[in-house]
Amino acid sequence: MISVQEADFDSAALTAALRDRAGSGVGGIVTFVGYVRDYAPDSPTDTLYLEHYPGMCERELEEIAATARARWNLDGTVIVHRVGALSRNAQIVFVAAASAHRGDAFRGCEYIIDALKTRAPFWKRETLAGGNSFWVEQRQSDQDRTDAWDDDTSTTKERP
Amino acid sequence: MNGATINLLYFARVAELVGKRTEAWPLEGESTGAQLLAALGERYPQLAPASRLKLAINQTHSKPAAPIRPGDEVAVFEPVTGG
Numbered sequence: 419m420i421s422v423q424e425a426d427f428d429s430a431a432l433t434a435a436l437r438d439r440a441g442s443g444v445g446g447i448v449t450f451v452g453y454v455r456d457y458a459p460d461s462p463t464d465t466l467y468l469e470h471y472p473g474m475c476e477r478e479l480e481e482i483a484a485t486a487r488a489r490w491n492l493d494g495t496v497i498v499h500r501v502g503a504l505s506r507n508a509q510i511v512f513v514a515a516a517s518a519h520r521g522d523a524f525r526g527c528e529y530i531i532d533a534l535k536t537r538a539p540f541w542k543r544e545t546l547a548g549g550n551s552f553w554v555e556q557r558q559s560d561q562d563r564t565d566a567w568d569d570d571t572s573t574t575k576e577r578p
Numbered sequence: 579m580n581g582a583t584i585n586l587l588y589f590a591r592v593a594e595l596v597g598k599r600t601e602a603w604p605l606e607g608e609s610t611g612a613q614l615l616a617a618l619g620e621r622y623p624q625l626a627p628a629s630r631l632k633l634a635i636n637q638t639h640s641k642p643a644a645p646i647r648p649g650d651e652v653a654v655f656e657p658v659t660g661g
Binding site: 473510 | 591653
């Protein structure tokens with residue numbers, strides 16, 4: 419399930435819906451929620467504006483989720499990403515992965531959020547409490563994390 | 579001249595620097611992403627501060643050597659920062 423939306427989301431409801439869809443073989447669901455935070459300790463964030471590329475964005479998210487499902491034993495995945503103006507502490511992104519086994523669920527969820535941060539066409543514009551605003555630059559550490567999944571050898575599916 | 583164009587889309591800081599979000603760009607025959615980026619740099623010197631410009635051709639991330647053909651949708655943007 420993929421959604422790019424302005425509206426806020428309910429993590430518990432999304433998790434319960436995934437549990438219902440995924441069936442009785444599910445042993446666990448790993449979820450990740452991202453929030454708007456202060457990016458620098460001495461300059462509080464006021465708002466974050468999320469721009470995206472409609473169409474391509476949904477396609478990339480579908481592809482990332484499909485890659486995760488092909489790589490690990492997953493019974494279902496969810497990606498919800500908000501766009502538009504978000505206030506400090508607001509929820510930005512929700513990722514969930516359901517599996518019979520915790521290892522697949524943890525790795526699937528982590529892969530999706532890592533891949534999303536370097537492949538899905540979203541851009542953040544941050545406005546500080548003092549009024550300054552700027553486009554956030556991609557961190558090299560995010561790209562390194564995505565690249566590391568290509569070299570990862572511990573990604574074989576667990577036995578059912 | 580056959581009047582062939584590509585549909586350019588600009589996002590985030592790139593859109594702010596060029597002052598528009600979309601543009602029909604003339605393209606004769608086949609070109610590459612690198613040639614397009616060079617031509618954009620000449621047309622819009624204000625793009626110079628934009629680092630590491632990326633392209634997506636028909637909504638797929640593309641390398642500079644990728645071919646661009648008339649009718650393509652080509653997006654120009656800086657590295658993404660979602661999540």
